[in-house]
Amino acid sequence: MKRVVITGMGAVTPLGNDVETFWKNSLAGESGAATITHFNPEKFKVQFAAEVKNFTPEKYLDRNEIKRSDLFTQFGIYAAAEAMEDSGLDLATIDPFDIGVIWGTGQGGMQTFEDDVVAFATGNGTPRFSPFFVPKLIANMASGMISMKYGLRGINYTTVSACATANTAFMDAFNYIRWGKAKVIVSGGSEAPITQASVGGFSSMKAMSTRNEDPKAASRPYDVERDGFIMGEGAGALILEEYEHAKARGAKIYAELIGAAMTADAYHMTAPHPEGIGAAKSMELALEDANITSDQVDYLNPHATSTPLGDLAELNAVTKVFKGSSNLNISATKSMTGHLLGAAGAVEAILCIKAIQNSIIPPTINISNLDENIPEGINIVTEPKQKEINIAMSNAFGFGGHNSTVIFRKI
Structure with a gap:
């Protein structure tokens, strides 16, 4: 099968609206919370989130694109535009049917849905919905509008697997390229879930931290006092390209995508399997796909959302797969970005690739007292760590029992 490399990256995050700013603030241990x-949270139990700051869509989107798109699509187009620019692709020299878009989102246009339905419910009952209500709402519109912006006529669709979504998109893009079905695919995920309905809904599930008095310290994976995740928003984009195609055009190559896998827990709607059975299998299958062993992995960016059950379940799986490998370093970067739901895997893939490129691991912040139930032999990085990273793995898991893993290698 053909090899697949990354030749462009783009990011919109709570830590910065381009890849370099995002990377710099991650290394500095900044919190985006x-x-x-976005709304008055005064009456909500959870009153904080990791919002994107100073977002100016006009940099990459024209007036009509902004008017006709929900914020999740705007984030997606923006990140994809940075990635396309970064890649140096000359679209005039490539058959547009050889370039596709496989994008992901967990919720789609939640703010659009909320605004129009509330306006209808509080009005006189006349169904005067915006003509853009459906186009802005539907989950596939980010992939559609990215393809329209650049005239990309190849494979185009959207994956939805809750918080595993972006990794699902990467896996699909990886497979289509190595099967020879595409030369280039723009892939990633975007999410704009900081709305009254989303925050209220997740809060009612008791899934989110309620540390309103100290938001920046609220996301604390592996800490004994962790009490839930922080909602985040934004997008991450990668340009996945067939290796020989990239080499022929003299492209800058960041890393190679060498393995990917998905499994299901088949256990519970929202809780992970306590022994991490599905998560462990996802990692094992990704390693098998990459044709490497666990002791070759230098860095793991875990799902680690700062929930009492989820963090431990994943580490139980890691212990099973890595069997105490002293080479493995773990840093849970959601401690800084919050949880971007369907876009989480996308921005975390970027951090994995930057770690490979720069030989430095970003930290996990906010660990004051490590949970005594953390398995022995787990090496959690709490300060930026200089280390040669040849292989990095990223996990993303989602409600519904979805588990996904991707693996990148230095090239």
Whole structure:
């Protein structure tokens, strides 16, 4: 099968609206969490989130694109535009049917749905929905609008697997390229879930931290006092390209995608399997796909959302797969970005690739007292760590029992 490499990256995150700013602030251990500004959270049990700051869609989107798109699509187009620019692709020299888009989102246009339905419910009952209500709402519109912006006529669709979504998109793009069905695929995920309905809904499930008095310290994976995740928003984009195609055009190559896998827990709607059976199998299958052994992995960016059950279940799986490998370093970067739901895997893949490129691991912040139930032999990085990274793995898991793993290698 053909090899697949990454030749472009783009990011919109709570830590910065381009890849370099995002990377710099991650290494600095910055937190993107603060009191919610998207709406008045005064009456909500959870009053903070990790919002994107100073977002100016006009940099990459024209007036009509902004008017006709939900924020999750705007984030997606913006990140994809940075990635396309970064890749140096000359679209005039490539058959448009050889370039596709496989994008992901967990919720789609939640703010659009909320705004129009509330306006209808509080109005006079006349169904005067915006003509853009459905196009802005549906989950596939980010992939559609990215393809329209650049005239990309190849494979185009959207994956939805909750918080495993972006990794699912990467896996599909990886397979289509190595099977010879595409030369280039723009892939990633975007999410804009900081709305009253989303925050209220997740809060009612008791899934989110309620540390309103100290938002920046609220996301604390592996800490004994962790009490739930922080909602985040944004997008991450990768340009996945067939290796020989990239080499022929003299492309800058960041890393190679060498393995990917998915499994299901088949256990519970929202809780992970306590022994991490599905998560462990996902990692094992990804290693098998990459034709490497667990002791070759230098860095793992885990799912680690800062929930009492989820963090331990994943580490139980890691212990099973890696069997105490002293080579493995783990840093849970959701401690800084919050949880971007369907976009989480996308921004975390970027951090894996930057770690490979720069030989430095970003930290896990906010660990004051490590949970005594953390398995022995787990090496959690709490300060930026200089280390040659040849292979990095990233996990993303989602409600519904979805488990996904991708593996990148230095090239």
